[in-house]
Amino acid sequence: MRWAGPAAVFLAAIAVALRAPAWSPSGWVPELPLLVVLHVAARGTADRAALLGGLLGLALAPWTAEPPLLQALALASAGWLGARAAGVVDRRNALVLFAVTLAASLFLRAVEAVASGGAGAPLSAAITCACVTAAASFPFNAAVARLRVLAPLERSFRDA
Amino acid sequence: MRLRRPGRTPLALLAGTVLTLLFPRACDSARIAAASLLPATVPQRDPAPVLPEEERLRLVARIEELERERAALPPSEGAVRILRVERPQRVEAAVVAPVLHRDVSRTRRSFVIGAGSASGVARGHAVIHGESLVGVVDSVAAHSARVLRIDDRAAETAMPVSVLDPKASEGAANRGVGVARGSGDGRVHVGFLPPGSARPGDWIVSAPGGGLVGPGWLLGVVTSAGDDDRDGDFEALASPLHDLDDVATVVVLVAEPVRGVNR
Numbered sequence: 001m002r003w004a005g006p007a008a009v010f011l012a013a014i015a016v017a018l019r020a021p022a023w024s025p026s027g028w029v030p031e032l033p034l035l036v037v038l039h040v041a042a043r044g045t046a047d048r049a050a051l052l053g054g055l056l057g058l059a060l061a062p063w064t065a066e067p068p069l070l071q072a073l074a075l076a077s078a079g080w081l082g083a084r085a086a087g088v089v090d091r092r093n094a095l096v097l098f099a100v101t102l103a104a105s106l107f108l109r110a111v112e113a114v115a116s117g118g119a120g121a122p123l124s125a126a127i128t129c130a131c132v133t134a135a136a137s138f139p140f141n142a143a144v145a146r147l148r149v150l151a152p153l154e155r156s157f158r159d160a
Numbered sequence: 161m162r163l164r165r166p167g168r169t170p171l172a173l174l175a176g177t178v179l180t181l182l183f184p185r186a187c188d189s190a191r192i193a194a195a196s197l198l199p200a201t202v203p204q205r206d207p208a209p210v211l212p213e214e215e216r217l218r219l220v221a222r223i224e225e226l227e228r229e230r231a232a233l234p235p236s237e238g239a240v241r242i243l244r245v246e247r248p249q250r251v252e253a254a255v256v257a258p259v260l261h262r263d264v265s266r267t268r269r270s271f272v273i274g275a276g277s278a279s280g281v282a283r284g285h286a287v288i289h290g291e292s293l294v295g296v297v298d299s300v301a302a303h304s305a306r307v308l309r310i311d312d313r314a315a316e317t318a319m320p321v322s323v324l325d326p327k328a329s330e331g332a333a334n335r336g337v338g339v340a341r342g343s344g345d346g347r348v349h350v351g352f353l354p355p356g357s358a359r360p361g362d363w364i365v366s367a368p369g370g371g372l373v374g375p376g377w378l379l380g381v382v383t384s385a386g387d388d389d390r391d392g393d394f395e396a397l398a399s400p401l402h403d404l405d406d407v408a409t410v411v412v413l414v415a416e417p418v419r420g421v422n423r
Contacts, residue, residue, distance in 0.1 A: 018201045021262045022405065050169045054176075062195035064263050065270040065298065065306060065314070067184040073176045080169055112267040115180075125345070129266060 005149035009036055010052075014059050027129030030136040031105060033060070036150070037075055038101055039141050041083035042092060043154040049079030052153065067115060074111045078104040094138040101137040105130035188299040188306070195272045196304035200260040202271070202408055253414040255279045259407060260304065269312035269342060270295075273410060276303045280414040284372040287410045292401040293366060293377040294410060305412075309404050310379055311342035319370040321350055321379060323396065324363040337367055340379060343397065346404065348380050350396040358385035358396035372415050 013032040020029040033056045041049035057072025064071060082100050089096050109126040144150055179186075211219070257275035275281050277300045285297040287307045295307040296317060308317050321340040324333050336357030343349040350364055362382040368375045380398035387394050 017264050018261070021264065021266070022202070027266060047169050050173070060264050062191040063201075063261050063272070064265040065268045065308060065312070066265050067180045068187050068191060069176050069180040071265070073173060073180060076169075076176075077173055080173065109267070112265060125266060 002152055005147075006152055009144070009149050010056065010059075013056060017060055018063060027125040028132055029129075030133040030140075031108070031129065033057075033075060034078060034101070034104060034108065034133060035137060035140045036144075037079040038082050038097070038104060038137065039144050039150060040153045041079045041100075042086055042097060042141060043145065043150075044083075046080045046083035046087070048153055049083050050076040053077070053079035066112065070112070070115050074108050077111075078107055081107070092141075097137045097141060098134045102130050102134035105133045185299070189301045192272055192276075192299060192304045192306050193301040195261050196274065196276075196301065198261075200258070200274075202259045202262060204258055204408065252416060253280055255281060255412040255414055256409065257281075257305075257412055258409055262405070267344065268314070269309040269344065269346075269404070270298065271307055271309070271407075273305050273307055273412070274303065275412060276301045276305045278302050279412075281305050281412050282372075282414075285415060286366075286373040286377060286413045288377065288413060289402055289407050289410050291378055293373065293379050294400065294402065294404055294407055296373060297412065307410070309342065310340070310348055310400060311344065311346050311404060313342045313344040315341075317342050319373055320367040322365050322367045322375075323350070323353065323358045323382070324365050325359075326361070326363055335362065338396070340364060340398075346399070347383070348398045348400065350382075350398060351393055353385075353394040353396060355387070355394045357394060358382050360384060362396075364396070364398045374413070374415065 013036045016029070016032040020031075023029050033053075037049050037053040037056065040052050053075030054072045057069075057075040060071050061068045082104050085103070086096055086100050106126065109130070145154070148154075255275045257273040257279075259271045260274050261272040263270040273287070281297055281300055283297055283300060286293055287295040287297060293310060295309040295312075296319075298306045298308045298314075298316060300306075308314055310317055318339055318341040320337060322337050323335040325335055326333075336354040338350045338353035338357075340348050340350045348364060350358065360382050362385075364379040364382060366373050366375050366377040366379065378401060380400040382396045382398050385394070385396035
């Protein structure tokens with residue numbers, strides 16, 4: 001039962017990612033997979049965030065026309081870089097979380113644009129999505145930390 | 161592999177990047193097959209009710225009657241004639257397929273349908289909804305396939321198109337030929353047009369040379385046209401006839417490649 005919480009969050013992140021294009025094509029739904037990865041980056045280790053990002057990306061691979069490893073690589077890199085960036089400042093600070101999430105979301109869009117030869121998402125949708133995701137970062141982190149659903153992944157924070 | 165050892169994670173990410181660059185289409189069939197195994201994330205419409213045999217025969221007779229009336233009509237003019245005459249005659253079958261999943265990526269416009277190579281679907285086949293083209297089959301598994309929408313910005317969706325004036329008389333309907341490619345935001349961008357050859361309200365129709373997508377399929381209606389960036393390339397933006405985010409059922413036109421040409 002120890003991993004029931006992380007498994008539930010993992011499945012919820014995939015479910016929201018699958019539904020997001022239908023709910024709001026213009027990017028008004030926060031990127032839950034990215035929020036989960038950055039939560040682990042802020043309260044766990046960079047390696048665990050990268051691993052979780054990779055697994056989430058691989059789980060999403062069947063539902064996209066992108067190259068198969070692209071989502072996994074982008075989320076893993078965002079988690080790893082996010083943990084490193086947050087590590088140099090107070091990683092639980094709301095403003096730091098906001099800035100890191102905003103940068104990570106824009107990083108994902110940039111990776112997708114480069115991978116598809118400049119065929120990225122419309123800039124307005126990318127910025128909307130990044131802002132919505134960044135705005136949701138602190139409440140999400142606080143709620144998940146309070147519910148302790150990702151506790152097995154957070155435990156290694158003291159080792160970071 | 162123990163990721164906790166310093167330096168392993170960046171190496172793993174680098175190796176993954178190289179693999180992605182080397183094999184961008186790896187495991188395509190397996191991915192589509194995996195997607196089709198899970199419940200559809202696109203709401204499925206109720207199937208059409210089965211008609212009683214008597215009603216079906218009555219409708220078949222009515223269709224035949226209308227076909228006879230249409231054949232007796234004088235030749236149509238302008239754009240309508242072009243649409244009617246240029247429709248591909250080499251379509252072998254029309255496969256009706258439900259849309260199962262939409263693309264999770266915010267930069268891509270594609271969907272997975274519930275028909276695959278077992279039904280004759282192959283890469284490059286045209287996918288229509290009603291009277292208009294909505295996409296092109298990109299990769300295929302046995303019982304499912306991925307369709308790139310016409311508004312996806314991938315190079316695979318680029319195709320030659322004609323601009324038709326729906327109100328012009330015969331001979332003057334075809335305003336010019338250009339290349340259409342998805343704009344990534346729900347519209348179709350048409351470039352390389354002759355100056356002044358498109359106006360709002362004109363039709364964008366597939367032209368010969370589009371591989372397995374036959375000529376004469378409507379892509380959308382021009383919403384704006386011009387050379388705003390003043391680069392000498394007259395461009396037009398067209399909106400598809402249907403909301404492509406709302407399409408739940410499509411028809412795949414199974415066609416034979418012409419002289420080995422396949423997209």
